[in-house]
Amino acid sequence: MTTTTGTPILRDEVYAELAGIVGEENATREPAILDTYAFQYIAEIVVGDSYMGRPGVVVLPGSAEEVQAIVRLCNREGLKYKAVSTGWGAYGAAPEDGLVQLDLRRMNRIVEIDTRNMYAVVEPYVVGTTLQAEAMKVGLNTHIVGAGANTSVLASATSVMGQGTTGVSTGFSNRNLLGFEWVMPDGELLRVGSFEDSGEWFTGDGPGPSLRGLIRGFAGAFGGLGVFTKCAVKLYPWYGPARLELRGVSPDYDLDIPENHAAYIIDFPGWEEMKDFGNMVGEAEIAFSMCHNAPAPAIASMTDSNLSFYELWKGGLFANMKHTLEVVITARDAEEFAYQEGVLRDIEKRCRGREIVSSHYDLHYFADLVLGLARGMRKAGLRTTARSALPILRFVLEALRKGRTPDAFAKTLYLALVKQNLQARGIFRFGGSFWTSMGALTSWDCCIENAKEGERIKRSWIEKGVLMDDGAENAWGGLYESGCYGHLEELAVYDQSDPVCKEGGIGFVVDTVKATIEKHLAFSLNAVGDPMHAAYSPHVFYYHRHLAGIKEEFDPGALSDATFYIDREGTEEFIRALEAGEEIDMRL
Amino acid sequence: MELEGLSKAVSSGSVETRPEILEGYGAGNGGGNAAPAAVAFPQDAVEVRSVVAWANDRKVKLIPVSSGRPHAGSNPRGEGFVAVDLSRMNRVVRKERRNRVAIIEPGVTFDQLQAELSKVGLRAMTPLVPRSGKSVLAAYLDRTPTLVPRAQWDLSDPLLCTEVVMGSGELFRTGCAAGPGTLEEQWATGQAQKNPMGPSAFDFFRLVQGSRGSMGIVTWASFKCELLPRAHELLMVAAESLEPLAEVVYQVARARLGEECLLLDGNALEALTGSDGGPSYALLLGVAGFDYRPDQRVSYQRKGIERIVQGEGLRLSRSLCRTGGRRILELLSTPADVSWKDSAGSHLDVYFLTTLDRAPSLLRAMRAGAASAGFDPYSIAVYVQPQVGGRVAHLEATLMFSPDDRPAAEAAAAAAAAAAAENGAYFSRPAGGPPDIAYRDRPLLVRTLRRAKKVFDPEGVLNPDALFSREVV
Known part of the structure; x- marks a missing residue:
């Protein structure tokens, strides 16, 4: 028997066998619980409904051996399966009903932190903030992705993407992956890299070709190529205290910025200066973090309610201060700090940058603040400036009344970038939901071109009433590996309960996809799933054929859910339609 | 072998069948390789594709060669294979200061490249004393360690995007070079x-890298360049043993100080400098300043390193083997016609990956292994190259010997490698040890690699014996 979508219905004896593998208490077919795996953020855009498919069963394995037994059982029974760790929206689920959902939350151990060789070995449910807290105790830090500090380190390293605001000093998740343990789609268990020979996980490359290249690229397989049960990731030096002592109540934390650390927001006359600054600071290797947050989410992060955000935003002044980069410096000692800040300010001068927020109070900063605000007012015009003045004054007075000191902005910025704790506050809150677009990993210059194009396209969708008016410019991203490459994705905020937004949101994404192809703006982060592969692949050496080749070779039964990975037939059907001049539905 | 089709696949006069030429492609490093039936010299990617298509039609095996000879034992067994020599594809396609990047074809050598890059204020990361005429791309595709661990974010660095002809004959580009758009449009x-x-969701370049030409033939690649220093000096520390120097490296890596960073023993230093009087071990640490406040950068980095060195009870040396830092710095990355390892006439390398803290015990194991085969363990030259910011260490033991002593040296090298393997050495690059040592007791890994190859080279035309022998399979 099958479900309405053709998936075999789970027989009682199979359920019993699954429960036998993980223990009765770690398996369920309870509908109310199953629905919690189906009700997912962004499902309304991905599949046109608030619910993804309801799994047939949820099992919580506690070890790689249990995962292996489940995958083997699924192969024997022809059951589709999908693993999820911390999950992030629709990507942890599948559109169809009935699959076996492996929830990896019990596998939550930091197996090892090798302090000397700067790497950690983690299970799937270890999240960024946990690993960071442990790493900081021994003078190390981890790359935390933009999805937030509460997301799985392993999922990002092995299976998803990996953008984060400290990438200039902590890289990208793909590049931080060392050895890993992989329950392959057929249930074989392979440890890739140095572990089998050395007992240590310090590299995932070789012998010979690196199988890291099989399991992921820019994106991962999103659960479409078996299950990863353990992995090693690079850690990076941390020159701060063993623990960042926070005061106050979430989300209005306060802290003392450590000695020889500093946080800045630097305003530029325009995009071209931002390009130059990013490239120069990247190659100078002085920044711990360097990224761009648009004015709207930045203000949302710094205000305590939607009302106070709106009061500040509606005047219009801040929308004119969009050419900014946020920088955090973390030096080991005063001499290094003097060098780093000196270089930063040399580069600011060359790029006409102005520090409009700084934790380092000196004459330079105060002069910059005045000049930077003056530049913003010039761009905004007299009327907009006047309209904004009173709400800003009210906001400042209210902040002072609450006991917040003038350096509160710099502290919030520092926390947001070091601990990645403000993502949800900044982007989900004022609209309810968001999707993203553009966002290729490419040279910083082209990232800026992505941001400009994303803003242009989004403005038209704001005017149609589909997307929230966030000023149109809402690019988020930064640089990676000392500026080797960067990314800027265009965020689009919408109300997921509004039918107009739900129906029209995909149109914005489609427009950005077309633009990246037609204007050669590199390979968007939206190129996930068959319709998107169909759009990109003919312009990118028909890559889908090779990706599908991997899938078919290692998972001939197509049991490891490939919704966000690849299906050759589905992709080629879309390609044929596009070649015939048809519009295709980009939803899955 | 019928070669008419092959001649048509490449430009006129680009197929060699003279025995004296073919012999050079079979001798390998130390002999033991069969000679090819022909050598094709494609001029561009179109011709490479034609050769691969011809090979697929005729089920002929190909071995890509970019500079020099193939590794010993890496050629297909028996006769009837063709070498694809890429040395005539030797253009520096692009070099760009703003993005610190260059694009090169496989025939570009380190000598040629450094001269080009310095014109725009850049330099390439080099292996320790690259051989003159050595293909840059071949070194990067083999994951040969380079001298600046700070600049290496991933073991694959400095390699970035590639254009590859797959074993199937399809042309492909990896990384963001794949598109949309041509290179010019990008x-x-x-x-x-x-x-x-x-x-998308695979990194084909990672499968090509380390495959010794068994997954695809690279026709160009981009790679990370570093800025040419405006101030640059070498700090040197000598010690009686490896351990305290490894400790210094750990601290320097943690502090993100320095550029070049490597450890050599006295044998290696003496061979490299051509002077005697080498210490037991030495740490070589470059410090540099670039376009922004170069002297200030050198100053604070030098002080930071000095503090670390003093903290370990060591001190900086002015010279090693009667050779000053400036000269040694120059020697490290300048291509050489004759390898420093051949001071006794010939050499064999055993190399693998480990971590710095395990390097001393692995070295002891290797020396014991070599001694058990009758080789003087203290004549072995040692090179330790920290990689990926100090997280990984490439440990290389070089047995230098007279050509007459090759059989004994081979036995000693095999014994040293076996001893290292027993103690946890990771032969990430299979050529670092005797055949199959990297794949011993790894049947699932071997099956997985073969399945991966099948995806991109279904007929198995590209260098099928490059990684492991049929016995392992």
């Missing part, structure tokens, strides 16, 4: 082929 939007990942 350059017009400010792109620079610097993101090596993808396209």
